[in-house]
Amino acid sequence: MLYTKKDMFWPDKFAEEIIKTKNHKPYWVDDMKTPSGRVHVGALRGVVIHGLIHQALLEKGKKSTYTYVINDMDPMDGFPRYLPENFKQYMGKPLYQIPSPEKGHKSMAKCYGQEFIDVFNGLGFKPKIIWSSQWYQQGKFNQVIKEALNNQGKIRKLYKKVSDTEKPKNWYPYQVICPECGKVGTTIVVGWDGKKVRFECKKDLVEWADGCGYKGEIEPINDNGKLMWKTDWAAHWKVIGVTIEGAGKDHMTEGGSHDQASAICEQVFKYSTPFAFLYEWFLAKGGIKMSSSKGVGVSAAEVAKTLPAEILRFLMVKTHYRKAIIFDPADNESILNLFDDCDRAAKIYFKEGVKNPVGRAWQLSQVEAVPKKPIFLPRFRDVVNYIQQPTVEVHKKFEEIKGRKLTEAEKEVLDKRVKYAKIWLKQYAPDEKKIGVVKNKVKVKLTEAQKKYLDLIIKLLEKDWQAEKLQQKLYEVAKENQINPKEAFQSIYLALTEKKFGPKAAWFLLAEEKKTIIKRFKEAING
Numbered sequence: 306m307l308y309t310k311k312d313m314f315w316p317d318k319f320a321e322e323i324i325k326t327k328n329h330k331p332y333w334v335d336d337m338k339t340p341s342g343r344v345h346v347g348a349l350r351g352v353v354i355h356g357l358i359h360q361a362l363l364e365k366g367k368k369s370t371y372t373y374v375i376n377d378m379d380p381m382d383g384f385p386r387y388l389p390e391n392f393k394q395y396m397g398k399p400l401y402q403i404p405s406p407e408k409g410h411k412s413m414a415k416c417y418g419q420e421f422i423d424v425f426n427g428l429g430f431k432p433k434i435i436w437s438s439q440w441y442q443q444g445k446f447n448q449v450i451k452e453a454l455n456n457q458g459k460i461r462k463l464y465k466k467v468s469d470t471e472k473p474k475n476w477y478p479y480q481v482i483c484p485e486c487g488k489v490g491t492t493i494v495v496g497w498d499g500k501k502v503r504f505e506c507k508k509d510l511v512e513w514a515d516g517c518g519y520k521g522e523i524e525p526i527n528d529n530g531k532l533m534w535k536t537d538w539a540a541h542w543k544v545i546g547v548t549i550e551g552a553g554k555d556h557m558t559e560g561g562s563h564d565q566a567s568a569i570c571e572q573v574f575k576y577s578t579p580f581a582f583l584y585e586w587f588l589a590k591g592g593i594k595m596s597s598s599k600g601v602g603v604s605a606a607e608v609a610k611t612l613p614a615e616i617l618r619f620l621m622v623k624t625h626y627r628k629a630i631i632f633d634p635a636d637n638e639s640i641l642n643l644f645d646d647c648d649r650a651a652k653i654y655f656k657e658g659v660k661n662p663v664g665r666a667w668q669l670s671q672v673e674a675v676p677k678k679p680i681f682l683p684r685f686r687d688v689v690n691y692i693q694q695p696t697v698e699v700h701k702k703f704e705e706i707k708g709r710k711l712t713e714a715e716k717e718v719l720d721k722r723v724k725y726a727k728i729w730l731k732q733y734a735p736d737e738k739k740i741g742v743v744k745n746k747v748k749v750k751l752t753e754a755q756k757k758y759l760d761l762i763i764k765l766l767e768k769d770w771q772a773e774k775l776q777q778k779l780y781e782v783a784k785e786n787q788i789n790p791k792e793a794f795q796s797i798y799l800a801l802t803e804k805k806f807g808p809k810a811a812w813f814l815l816a817e818e819k820k821t822i823i824k825r826f827k828e829a830i831n832g
């Protein structure tokens with residue numbers, strides 16, 4: 306984690322800074338996403354960052370609103386690999402007009418948009434959802450569309466000034482949804498008389514879609530068309546009343562889309578740019594930025610199925626917004642470490658409270674009400690190990706470890722961890738984490754010291770043991786005989802599983818049939 310004890314946690318810092326400016330009232334936090342395919346886990350970053358700023362403002366006693374825009378007027382401009390071929394015909398159409406690839410939704414936008422909304426609702430973030438197409442249909446954008454068309458020359462000049470982009474004289478920041486073929490990505494406006502726009506649907510305007518060649522005139526109102534990206538972004542700020550909105554770093558480069566939207570917002574729409582900030586990406590395995598349409602990385606819905614909500618939330622809350630999250634669920638240790646980090650943060654919270662940023666991070670990661678007292682948390686790594694041992698009764702095992710009966714709340718946590726440990730084992734676990742006593746004679750090579758150690762352990766096992774005591778004894782025996790403890794413990798795992806790692810040794814030994822253990826040990830000694 307990035308914080309030292311003295312630091313204020315980042316959402317709190319944001320809230321304080323925003324309040325101090327006095328320029329961003331009423332507090333209205335917003336984020337947005339184009340549902341051009343299954344939304345990838347990376348997009349959760351924006352939801353969480355904006356959601357926490359909103360929460361921090363509320364906790365400071367301020368009135369704040371949090372909205373999330375689904376940009377469903379945008380055209381389909383990339384083809385997700387998982388869509389059937391016949392969806393190619395919809396390339397260029399606005400997403401809210403494309404049929405749903407899955408049953409139960411009105412459109413492709415609704416299908417992928419709702420899937421994503423369900424995920425972040427599950428993480429405890431419940432912004433008010435704005436479906437862009439509905440606001441367009443209701444005429445809420447009519448005024449800004451007119452302002453943008455009337456100020457076409459000014460916008461062109463801003464493009465030149467901010468991003469050194471030359472737009473033709475008869476360029477307009479508006480695209481008509483072609484009344485003939487229904488596409489929006491293929492049309493350009495070529496004239497505006499204050500009442501109607503003249504437009505063409507071009508065959509070769511873009512590479513990813515073919516227009517139909519239609520030429521006509523139409524009133525630029527409601528969902529007859531949409532503003533072009535950047536102008537559209539600025540228009541959303543004004544129409545919704547957004548006062549706080551950050552963006553991923555790809556939008557925040559100098560002269561990039563945010564600079565451009567900001568200039569249009571202030572100089573054309575006469576509306577102040579919302580409080581802005583840049584946040585880092587949430588990166589897929591290998592550092593490739595996740596993209597909805599290319600299908601790189603994993604979808605938010607997929608990741609949400611493999612982690613408990615508060616753990617996935619913790620992953621994003623704990624990481625400073627300017628630091629990239631590199632998440633590889635298939636990496637041997639990443640999920641195991643995440644659970645450990647989270648449990649450690651819980652301990653800090655209950656010991657030091659929210660003054661310690663790590664404690665605050667844990668508190669802000671809770672999806673349900675924050676517990677009043679600390680509870681016993683079964684270590685996820687141990688859960689993974691124990692559920693693989695058929696003779697271990699997991700509840701009993703953790704009562705042993707805790708030293709007392711588990712409370713109802715603790716049982717619930719344990720059951721949840723068992724559920725996710727099974728998922729982890731099935732989907733991500735590398736072979737060395739899958740354990741179990743080998744059924745047949747093992748083929749391992751042990752050092753003389755290791756052979757001696759196992760021989761001593763066979764003698765130990767003649768007695769009945771309590772796990773903690775046995776664990777201690779295993780160490781003592783190694784030390785007394787000048788055997789390196791790591792090497793000693795390895796001999797146990799090697800003899801039983803042919804792997805160098807395993808669950809806590811004493812518990813592992815006591816969970817298995819004594820007869821089998823001794824048999825495997827003897828085979829290993831003589832092997």
Ligand SMILES: [Zn+2]
Pocket residue numbers: 483484485486487488506516517518519
């Ligand atoms: Zn057309």
